[in-house]
Structures are given as C-alpha cells and as structure tokens.
Amino acid sequence: MNRVHPPYSKWLGTAFAELPCAETLTPLLSAALAARTWQERERHLSPAYELAAGMHNDLGLTEPLETKARYFHTRPFLVMDGYRFTDTLMATINDPQVRSLPPVGAIDQFVDSTDVTQFANRRKRYITGPVLATLHLDK
Incomplete structure (x- = not known):
C-alpha cells in the first residue's frame, strides 16, 4: 500500500x-x-x-x-x-x-472451500477449468 x-x-x-x-x-x-x-x-x-x-x-x-x-x-x-x-x-x-x-496466487486466496482445496483433482479443475483439467497436465 x-x-x-x-x-x-x-x-x-x-x-x-x-x-x-x-x-x-x-x-x-x-x-x-x-x-x-x-x-x-x-x-x-x-x-x-x-x-x-x-x-x-x-x-x-x-x-x-x-x-x-x-x-x-x-x-x-x-x-x-x-x-x-x-x-x-x-x-x-x-x-x-x-x-x-486468470487469478495469480495460492488457491486458498480464491477458494474458501475445503471440498476444493483438499483434493488435487478439484484444485486443478478450479484453476484450469473443466476442459483443461481433463488433459492431465500434471503428468
């Protein structure tokens, strides 16, 4: 500031x-x-x-x-x-x-849901969107 x-x-x-x-x-x-x-x-x-x-x-x-x-x-x-x-x-x-x-930072800065933040596949889906999440970008 x-x-x-x-x-x-x-x-x-x-x-x-x-x-x-x-x-x-x-x-x-x-x-x-x-x-x-x-x-x-x-x-x-x-x-x-x-x-x-x-x-x-x-x-x-x-x-x-x-x-x-x-x-x-x-x-x-x-x-x-x-x-x-x-x-x-x-x-x-x-x-x-x-x-x-897109937002920049850690997911918990944008999502207040343990249903999303505690599961890698859900975090990835939130960050990348439904189409990119199916591409298995982490492999």
Whole structure:
C-alpha cells in the first residue's frame, strides 16, 4: 500500500520496519506470533486486520469498506472477510483484457472451500477449468 518493496525476501523485515504503519503493526504482529492461544492471537491480529482495512480505505481506490473484524458465520472467530476487498477492487477494473486474466496466487486466496482445496483433482479443475483439467497436465 505504501509502494515500498523489499529488494528480495531477506530484506522483508527491514523494508517492513520502515513503513509508516510499522510502528503500530509491529507490536501487534509480534504479540500475535508470541501468543500461546488462538484467543490471544486473535486479540492482536484483529486490530492489525482493522488497521490494514483502514489503510485500504485511505487509498481511495474503492468506496470505503467496513473495517471492523466480524465473526465468521456462527463461529467464535473474528475475520475480515477479505474477499470484500478483492471483489471491490476487481470491480474497479474496466479493461476487458485485464479483467480476463486468470487469478495469480495460492488457491486458498480464491477458494474458501475445503471440498476444493483438499483434493488435487478439484484444485486443478478450479484453476484450469473443466476442459483443461481433463488433459492431465500434471503428468
């Protein structure tokens, strides 16, 4: 969000430490890493999520989105429902050629279903589509 990128992965921590948000995020993320229970971890991660959501809103790329962590359905876990941010950002892309590009990243960034993510054949079908999935690209 600050358009600062580490030259390579070894420098990630150094680059992160220089970001304007580092002073606030570092203690939260450090405490989350040191947490011994999921409740304690969540107590530190939720404000970090909310800060990142606010940073998204500050960019002005989309209409402002709710920044408060919320419960995951009826479960006791606080989440950001990150898809709201990606869906809203994707909706701002007007170029049809760019809109038609396939997603890049790990499948669990795009699919929230263990029925898909835990089975290789289903992951491949999701990624490649029904026609390419039948070609056995992994052989």
